[in-house]
Amino acid sequence: MAGPYSLWGELDSLLQDREEAGLLRRVSTWTPRSARCIEAPDGRSLVHFGANDYLALSWEPRVREAACVLPSGRYGAGASPLLTGHTEAHEVLRRRLAAMACSEGALLFSSGYAANVGVVSALAKGEDVVFSDRLNHASLIDGCRLSRARTFIYPHADLEELRALVRRHRGEGRRAWVVTDSVFSMDGDVAPVEKLEALAQEYDLGLIVDEAHATGVYGERGSGLLEERGCRSDRWIKVGTLSKAIGCSGGFVVGPGVLIRYLENAARSFLYSTSLPLGHCRAAAVAVDMLGAMGKERSALRSVSQTLRDRLRDLGHRVGKGDSPIIPIYAPSVRDVVAWSQRLAEGGFYVPAIRPPTVPEGGSLLRVSLNIAHTPGDLDALVDACRF
Incomplete structure (x- = not known):
C-alpha cells in the first residue's frame, strides 16, 4: 500500500523553513x-x-450607495466582457476613466494585478527586449516573465544604469520597452518619469507604467504622476487600479483607441475573466467623478x-x-x-x-x-x- 502523498510533507517542510526565517505569513x-x-x-x-x-473613498456614502443601486437587479456580470459580461455600468466606468486620463479609451480588468500581467504580456513579445525597474510590483515582473521577452533589470530608478543597458541591448530586440511603477508600492518614492520619457524618445522605446499608487494622489484631475509631471508622450501606456485611492476593486488601462481594441483581443487576463460585478463599476464611476474636486x-x-x-x-x-x-x-x-x-x-x-x-x-x-x-x-x- 502506498504511503502518504509525499507532496504534503514537502510543503510542510517548506513552511517550517519560512517560519524559522521569520517569513511565514498567515491570513x-x-x-x-x-x-x-x-x-x-x-x-x-x-x-x-x-x-x-x-x-478614504471606500467609506464615502455616495460611493457605497452606488454599489447598492442595481437597476437590473443583478450584481455579478455572469460572463466575460466579449460575451455578455459588458454592461452599461462597465461602459460608463470605461468612459469616465478615459476622460480622467484624457485618453481615447479604457479597458477594465478584474484586478490591478490582472491588468499589469495582461498588458505587459500582450504587448511585449519573445523577440522584444524589456528594461524593468528592480523594485517593480510583482504583477509587472510576472507580466515580463509571461511575455517571454528578454528582460533586463536595472537598479532602482537609476537612469544612468538604465541608459547603459539600453545602449548595450536596444538593438537586440524588435521592439524595446521600459516597464516601471510610477509610485513604488513599498518604498513610496517615484520614478523619474520625465527622464524616462526623454530616454524613450531618444532610443525609440515603449513605456508601460503602473500608476496604481499615484491615481487619485497626483495630478490636478487625480489621474496620476504622469499628469502631475506633464508627461504627454504617446509612448506611455498607463495601467491603474480601482482598489487604492478610488476605494473599490478592479484594474484598468487607458490609452489610444487602437491600443484598447488590440488588448480586447490579446490580453488573456481580460479575455478569460468574468467582468467586474456591476456594483463595483457603479461605485468606482462615482469615485472617479469625485477625484477632480x-x-x-x-x-x-x-x-x-x-x-x-x-x-x-x-x-x-x-x-x-x-x-x-x-x-x-x-x-x-x-x-x-x-x-x-x-x-x-x-x-x-x-x-x-x-x-x-x-x-x-x-x-x-x-x-x-x-x-x-x-x-x-x-x-x-x-x-x-x-x-x-
Whole structure:
C-alpha cells in the first residue's frame, strides 16, 4: 500500500523553513470600523496605517450607495466582457476613466494585478527586449516573465544604469520597452518619469507604467504622476487600479483607441475573466467623478506625508524619500521589523511589517500608509510610539 502523498510533507517542510526565517505569513480576519480604525482578530481597536484607501473613498456614502443601486437587479456580470459580461455600468466606468486620463479609451480588468500581467504580456513579445525597474510590483515582473521577452533589470530608478543597458541591448530586440511603477508600492518614492520619457524618445522605446499608487494622489484631475509631471508622450501606456485611492476593486488601462481594441483581443487576463460585478463599476464611476474636486485633499495628504517623514527622521529612523502617502521605515533585519510592528500594535497602531519576498533581501521595512481620515493626534501618537 502506498504511503502518504509525499507532496504534503514537502510543503510542510517548506513552511517550517519560512517560519524559522521569520517569513511565514498567515491570513487573519480583521474588521474595518472606520477609515482610520480597524478591529484586530483579538478584538483590539487599532489606528489603521496599513491600507491603500488614501482618499478614504471606500467609506464615502455616495460611493457605497452606488454599489447598492442595481437597476437590473443583478450584481455579478455572469460572463466575460466579449460575451455578455459588458454592461452599461462597465461602459460608463470605461468612459469616465478615459476622460480622467484624457485618453481615447479604457479597458477594465478584474484586478490591478490582472491588468499589469495582461498588458505587459500582450504587448511585449519573445523577440522584444524589456528594461524593468528592480523594485517593480510583482504583477509587472510576472507580466515580463509571461511575455517571454528578454528582460533586463536595472537598479532602482537609476537612469544612468538604465541608459547603459539600453545602449548595450536596444538593438537586440524588435521592439524595446521600459516597464516601471510610477509610485513604488513599498518604498513610496517615484520614478523619474520625465527622464524616462526623454530616454524613450531618444532610443525609440515603449513605456508601460503602473500608476496604481499615484491615481487619485497626483495630478490636478487625480489621474496620476504622469499628469502631475506633464508627461504627454504617446509612448506611455498607463495601467491603474480601482482598489487604492478610488476605494473599490478592479484594474484598468487607458490609452489610444487602437491600443484598447488590440488588448480586447490579446490580453488573456481580460479575455478569460468574468467582468467586474456591476456594483463595483457603479461605485468606482462615482469615485472617479469625485477625484477632480479633491485637490485640497491631495495637497493636504502629501504635505502631512512629508512632515511625518521629517519627524521620523528626527527620531533617527531611515525613512524613504518623497511625498506619497506610503512611508517606509527601514529596519536592520526581518526580526527587528516584526518586533517593531508588534510593539506598535501593543501601543494601538496597525503598521505592517514588510519582509522578503515582498521586498528584496535586506530591505525589510515598516510600511506606514496614510489617508485623509488620520488626525493630527493619530500622527503625534504614532511618532511617539516609534521611539525604538
